Amino acid sequence: MKSILEYKDYRAYMQDYYDYRKSHGAFSWREFCKLAGFTSPNFLKLVCMGQSSLSKIKIAPVAKAMELVGYESEYFKHLVLFGNAETDSAKKEALVEMDRIAREHKVRVVDRDAFQYYESWKYPVIRELAPMMPGAQPRKIADECKEYVSAEEVRDILAFLVKAGFLKKDGEKVYTQTEKAVIGSPEALPIAIRSMHKEMGNMAVRAVDRYSASERYFTGMTIGVSEATYSRIVNEIDICSKKIAAIANESDNQDQVYGLNFQLFPFTNKIEGANHA
Template identity: 45%
Template sequence: MMKSIVEYKDYRQYIQDYYDERKRSSAFTWREFAKIAGFASGSYLKLVCDGKTRLREEGAKKTALAMGMLGFEYDYFVLMVRYENAKTEQQKKKCFEEMQALSEAHHVKILGSDLYTFYETWKHSVVRELAVAMPGAKPHEIAKACRPAISAADVSASLNFLLKAGLLTRDIKGNYHQTNRSLSTGRLNVVAVAVHSLLRQMGEFALDALDKLPISERHFSGITMGVTAESYAKVVEELAACRKRIVSIVSADKKIEKVCRLNMQLFPLTENLNCDPTDLGKGV
């Protein structure tokens, strides 16, 4: 029995699971599948599932009909394809919000939608920390502790969301507790769009901190370095390990004094030099 379509974020995986389900109970083939969907190539949908090509809008609609989809499921599948093909974060965000609205209208919860909402704004992550660090504090008190300051209404809305999403709990005394000390986006592709938005916000805050905070309250450093593909991969691994060690350090704290943000950034400042010099600057 296949999972509900809203448990999928990868339309290729959904097609593969549909094929495997049909194959288990019949002599169903990729050629037959493609023929039902109206594709000239008998191997087309197999190539789609292998990541060697992709569905476009019309192909998505034909494939959905070939899998017997109607109504809500048909629309959701087409939106999954549209999401995958979107070229900008704004387009992806719009597609996911349409998927959310579609699922809510049919009283179905999208896997990962709470994490998407959580990472869409910096406020939720900060309020989640402050609510625990300031037992008994009112929303306006938590709001004043934020930098930059936010409204009490923003804090109340965030607290309600965090409770509803299960990211915070509240005891009989009204104090908040985190269900998990740290969160991870895992491999939810759809969450990555919201994370990009959060990283952009946090990057802007870092620029403000560079100008407005004394050196004693901030730590900025960087390295400009030449690398190979091999050393680059090793640096990425080292950063990931460092991040895990830092999470372990702060998770051991029983009580916090302030909420801080650590940005880790690694990006190229030049073109790839291991190529024909005449190609540099041509966007090759």
């Protein structure tokens, strides 16, 4: 079966382990549970089905039952912590540890670059700004940002963007964007992006009073929706965002970096028994 370092779901790994053992000889959920120290003969089956969770205290016995040792056992521990985490910070902490272990053993499982890229508005903004200013010193790039960023931060961010493949260095302080998109595992990227959404939202609030109407565009509405119309609206926003990206990419002479945020969120609870006539 696949290396545990290729997994991001501990239940999937446990199920694959069980299926592998069963396909190579007599093996049952009862035996699996007994090896891990459970009295219930089907508890691990319930875990794999998502009907129960593996507690911290049982991580080590289950890992031992699956003959995981060393870094594999350590990776399994963080795999379980990630799967059971209830907060973004806990999920991120577990993912970073999984990434560290995978990197050390030459397998890249989660995209830690996505976490760093979305850590601050400074990364995507400087990725857009640097190619517009060939030959510019970090201080000059920093001075062109509306929000504060130091020259040292710009220097470090540029180094990261080049190393991670988001920018290509074509000469002394000359940068071009690569084709590479910011990607990550389905588990990692939403957590990273949520942090960026919060930061961008705060910047948008400041922009209301900071810039004149000719420099910024704000509009909003309060609407009643159903589950079906919500899905249709989200789809339209997605289509619109792709069209806007295409329009922006048509230009070869960009001279400013803008942020565009679409926001659709509930003002109320869902009303049960509302009149749908």
